Amino acid sequence: MGDMARMRNIVVLTGAGISAESGIDTFRGGGGLWEQHRVEDVATPEAFARDPELVQRFYDMRRAAVQTKQPNAAHHALARLEAEWRGELLIVTQNVDDLHERAGASGVLHMHGTHLNAWCTGCDARHRWTGTLIEKPPCPECGEASLRPDVVWFGEMPYEMERIYAALRGADLFVSIGTSGAVYPAAGFVQDASQLGARTLELNLERSQGSHWFDESRQGPATQLVPRWVEEMLAG
Ligand code: BJW
Numbered sequence: 682m683g684d685m686a687r688m689r690n691i692v693v694l695t696g697a698g699i700s701a702e703s704g705i706d707t708f709r710g711g712g713g714l715w716e717q718h719r720v721e722d723v724a725t726p727e728a729f730a731r732d733p734e735l736v737q738r739f740y741d742m743r744r745a746a747v748q749t750k751q752p753n754a755a756h757h758a759l760a761r762l763e764a765e766w767r768g769e770l771l772i773v774t775q776n777v778d779d780l781h782e783r784a785g786a787s788g789v790l791h792m793h794g795t796h797l798n799a800w801c802t803g804c805d806a807r808h809r810w811t812g813t814l815i816e817k818p819p820c821p822e823c824g825e826a827s828l829r830p831d832v833v834w835f836g837e838m839p840y841e842m843e844r845i846y847a848a849l850r851g852a853d854l855f856v857s858i859g860t861s862g863a864v865y866p867a868a869g870f871v872q873d874a875s876q877l878g879a880r881t882l883e884l885n886l887e888r889s890q891g892s893h894w895f896d897e898s899r900q901g902p903a904t905q906l907v908p909r910w911v912e913e914m915l916a917g
Pocket of ligand 1: 695696697698699701702707708709710720721724775776777793832833834835836837838839842858859860861862863864865866884885886887889901902903904
């Protein structure tokens with residue numbers, strides 16, 4: 682790992698596994714169902730058009746839950762690395778929770794959006810939103826009852842792709858934490874980073890679908906693996 686510590690520019694990708702030990706359910710682990718629905722069946726524009734109440738209930742419940750959870754040692758360690766690292770460090774998260782920010786990280790890119798925003802499909806305004814949407818509240822901007830969760834569903838374009846690919850082009854090291862590698866384009870970042878010349882490291886509870894793409898893969902809980910890796914980087 683000594684050579685890793687000599688690297689300058691790091692891109693970190695996080696997934697649901699980094700928030701699992703904070704008590705937020707992952708998507709595909711342990712049952713992976715919500716009221717008998719797979720995430721692939723509720724996190725789509727088609728599901729929202731067909732049964733908006735079901736989809737709003739799913740997000741209202743998770744938006745409420747996330748506000749009762751706290752960042753864990755892995756979120757804190759990444760925030761520390763961001764503050765102390767001498768080169769560039771970009772945290773890209775697929776998570777819609779705000780635990781990276783509440784651990785003190787800044788400049789986190791939320792490629793799949795955020796629970797704590799509502800997006801008006803009428804006037805395109807975005808509003809910070811901590812309450813529920815199921816009762817169809819009016820948009821504070823235009824008054825229409827056209828608010829939806831500001832999250833990226835299957836078939837929609839993830840946010841911040843240009844900034845992410847620009848960072849991958851300049852990366853010496855790409856680190857993936859707590860993601861199953863089941864959902865694209867995030868699942869393809871390891872191959873993109875590799876082809877662009879970066880070294881690649883996976884930190885995950887178990888081997889993932891994409892483990893074989895990484896130069897190195899370490900298995901264990903994020904609250905142990907991430908602080909240990911951050912110590913190595915800062916000690917180097
Ligand atoms: C721990 C742990 C602990 C547990 N410590 N680890 C066929 C082939 C290729 C692609 C496609 C295809 N058909 C369709 C597509 C595209 C589609 C896609 O990928 N589908 C797949 C099903 C194949 N993708 C899209 O539609 C995306 N848009 C798109 O592609 O636009 C076109 C485009 C192309 C190229 C460039 C740009 C644009 C949009 C995807 C949107 C995903 N949205 C969701 C919902 C967000 C809102 C919400 O939260 O509800 O995002 S789905 C869900 O999955 C969520 C997550 O961010 C995402 C990834 O899940 P994640 O984070 O990996 O969680 P898990 O549960 O899967 O894994 C957790 C891991 O942690 C596990 O490995 C555990 O072991 C581990 N773990 N405890 C460490 N303590």
